[in-house]
Amino acid sequence: MANHLYTTEDLMSEIEQLRIAQPHLENLLKAFGPLLVEKNQWLSDTAVDPRALPIDPLRFAEGIPLNRQHQLFFADDPWGSAGWSAAKAISQGFPHLGQDMEVLLRRFTEGKYHCFSQLFVNNQEADGQLSEKAAHLAISPTSLHLFLRVLNRFMLSKKARDMQAELAAHPWKKGYCPVCGALPHLAILGDQGQRRLQCADCGHAWPFSRLTCPYCEHEDPQNTNIFFIDGQKEDSAFTCDKCRRYLLTANRSASLGNPHADLIAMSLLHFDVILQEKGYSPMAECEWNSFLQKDE
Ligand SMILES: [Zn+2]
Numbered sequence: 001m002a003n004h005l006y007t008t009e010d011l012m013s014e015i016e017q018l019r020i021a022q023p024h025l026e027n028l029l030k031a032f033g034p035l036l037v038e039k040n041q042w043l044s045d046t047a048v049d050p051r052a053l054p055i056d057p058l059r060f061a062e063g064i065p066l067n068r069q070h071q072l073f074f075a076d077d078p079w080g081s082a083g084w085s086a087a088k089a090i091s092q093g094f095p096h097l098g099q100d101m102e103v104l105l106r107r108f109t110e111g112k113y114h115c116f117s118q119l120f121v122n123n124q125e126a127d128g129q130l131s132e133k134a135a136h137l138a139i140s141p142t143s144l145h146l147f148l149r150v151l152n153r154f155m156l157s158k159k160a161r162d163m164q165a166e167l168a169a170h171p172w173k174k175g176y177c178p179v180c181g182a183l184p185h186l187a188i189l190g191d192q193g194q195r196r197l198q199c200a201d202c203g204h205a206w207p208f209s210r211l212t213c214p215y216c217e218h219e220d221p222q223n224t225n226i227f228f229i230d231g232q233k234e235d236s237a238f239t240c241d242k243c244r245r246y247l248l249t250a251n252r253s254a255s256l257g258n259p260h261a262d263l264i265a266m267s268l269l270h271f272d273v274i275l276q277e278k279g280y281s282p283m284a285e286c287e288w289n290s291f292l293q294k295d296e
């Protein structure tokens with residue numbers, strides 16, 4: 001199951017409800033809310049790619065994710081609209097980067113985005129030449145870095161969405177994502193206690209054994225724990241003492257609707273704070289939970 005799509009109205013009202021229920025998340029939601037809304041809108045507006053990438057069942061069973069079986073990105077993917085939406089969302093959530101995003105918006109409006117799509121299509125590591133590229137565009141390296149991360153997530157989410165049916169037909173036994181190989185930032189427990197891991201980068205979700213650590217595949221009840229906060233039965237965190245990682249875990253029965261996974265993860269930020277103080281690291285770093293580590 002890939003990202004569930006919402007109407008923009010529903011998603012915005014979900015963000016508003018969370019802001020009211022947990023006022024301490026206000027700044028976080030101001031920064032990242034526009035990214036969730038724009039990505040969801042862009043995905044809804046973007047056609048499903050009929051070009052299915054065939055999954056090699058043997059390599060898949062060995063734990064080789066799709067992005068290591070195939071090239072995922074193509075020059076004719078909708079980079080123009082993705083880049084434009086990504087820059088617009090960043091300018092809304094991070095007003096101090098607004099001028100740099102104006103520069104990028106102009107390039108995407110004028111169709112001059114070949115240099116960006118090429119980075120992804122050729123699988124180049126942009127980081128090495130980031131400052132050079134940023135100087136060439138006359139924007140800051142921070143702006144360019146954030147923009148490329150967001151653009152990558154937009155396109156990966158589309159790939160996960162487009163491959164949904166194909167992926168459902170092949171079992172996957174690993175703790176990292178079958179589409180993009182990233183680690184989960186959240187687990188959701190269903191009605192029968194089954195655990196689904198949620199990819200931090202492409203939004204794909206897949207079932208995974210409840211007792212095994214997705215990070216190090218350690219399966220020993222003596223070294224893994226479920227951490228609760230008093231008075232909150234629905235939410236917890238899985239911790240592993242072998243790799244010292246944790247995974248936010250939400251108990252969401254189907255009857256509660258289909259809340260956005262990133263919003264659930266943000267609503268559990270207090271677990272990130274407590275567990276990082278105890279010396280655990282998040283299984284997947286997102287922009288908001290890695291801020292905590294940098295502050296130390
Ligand atoms: Zn993924």
Ligand SMILES: [Zn+2]
Nearest residue numbers: 213216240243
């Ligand atoms: Zn572990």
